[in-house]
Amino acid sequence: MLQTLNLTDRPFKYFTQVDSTQDIALGWLRDGAEAGSVVICDEQLKGRGRHGRTWHTPHGVALALSVILKPTLKGMGQVTMLGALAISDMLDAIGADAVSIKWPNDVRLQGRKVCGVLPEAAWDGDKLLGVALGIGVNVRVDFTGTELEQTAISIEPALGQRFDRIMLIDVLLKRIDFWSQRLGTPELFDAWKSRLDTLGQVVTVNGIHGKAEAVNRDGALLVRDDAGILHTVIAGDVMME
Ligand code: BTN
Numbered sequence: 231m232l233q234t235l236n237l238t239d240r241p242f243k244y245f246t247q248v249d250s251t252q253d254i255a256l257g258w259l260r261d262g263a264e265a266g267s268v269v270i271c272d273e274q275l276k277g278r279g280r281h282g283r284t285w286h287t288p289h290g291v292a293l294a295l296s297v298i299l300k301p302t303l304k305g306m307g308q309v310t311m312l313g314a315l316a317i318s319d320m321l322d323a324i325g326a327d328a329v330s331i332k333w334p335n336d337v338r339l340q341g342r343k344v345c346g347v348l349p350e351a352a353w354d355g356d357k358l359l360g361v362a363l364g365i366g367v368n369v370r371v372d373f374t375g376t377e378l379e380q381t382a383i384s385i386e387p388a389l390g391q392r393f394d395r396i397m398l399i400d401v402l403l404k405r406i407d408f409w410s411q412r413l414g415t416p417e418l419f420d421a422w423k424s425r426l427d428t429l430g431q432v433v434t435v436n437g438i439h440g441k442a443e444a445v446n447r448d449g450a451l452l453v454r455d456d457a458g459i460l461h462t463v464i465a466g467d468v469m470m471e
Pocket of ligand 1: 293367
């Protein structure tokens with residue numbers, strides 16, 4: 231299906247099947263890939279998710295791509311925000327409603343996870359070569375009868391219409407380009423923050439139970455526990471009540 235993809239404006243590698251687009255992108259980064267280069271595939275056999283989890287990309291029913299970015303060290307902290315924002319913008323563009331971001335970077339449609347973002351950096355000693363921003367989007371993945379049935383969702387059943395995956399990739403890459411030019415700015419941070427559905431909620435994260443009060447400029451979540459102590463959470467899976 232994606233063989234017809236025409237990405238004349240950027241270097242890209244396309245595979246019908248690959249272990250993980252992240253592996254290809256990180257290798258390409260070390261070989262000197264330029265910013266904006268993208269690795270796309272139709273199916274992943276060993277897709278990676280956050281916290282060492284597996285990410286399933288069955289053939290032809292999802293978007294799986296890794297975009298190479300060259301942020302400054304200052305912009306590095308916003309790469310995850312960038313990914314979640316770009317996907318949210320893509321969903322807006324196709325008419326989705328109830329789009330939100332669950333801290334830190336799960337894009338949700340109607341309260342269920344529709345997409346995952348995984349940034350992985352490549353270094354040469356202490357020199358940052360760049361970041362492979364991995365993005366997986368459920369387009370028509372069928373979660374019926376799986377353990378994810380209540381928590382995951384795909385775009386097509388949610389919107390009740392068929393979408394061309396090439397069109398989705400095109401819109402997504404344009405929004406990634408847009409936000410890449412704003413890495414490290416208050417504009418990007420504010421846009422990400424305004425989409426968070428986590429703030430003000432009672433949450434449990436990393437064993438801390440309390441109210442998610444705020445996020446700081448580094449993207450950390452500030453949770454006030456039941457004893458009134460404020461915790462700064464840098465990473466973790468949030469459960470909302
Ligand atoms: C998450 O756990 O929420 C992040 C999932 C990221 C999945 C994408 S799919 C394309 C890229 N290749 C991978 O192996 N993982 C990312």
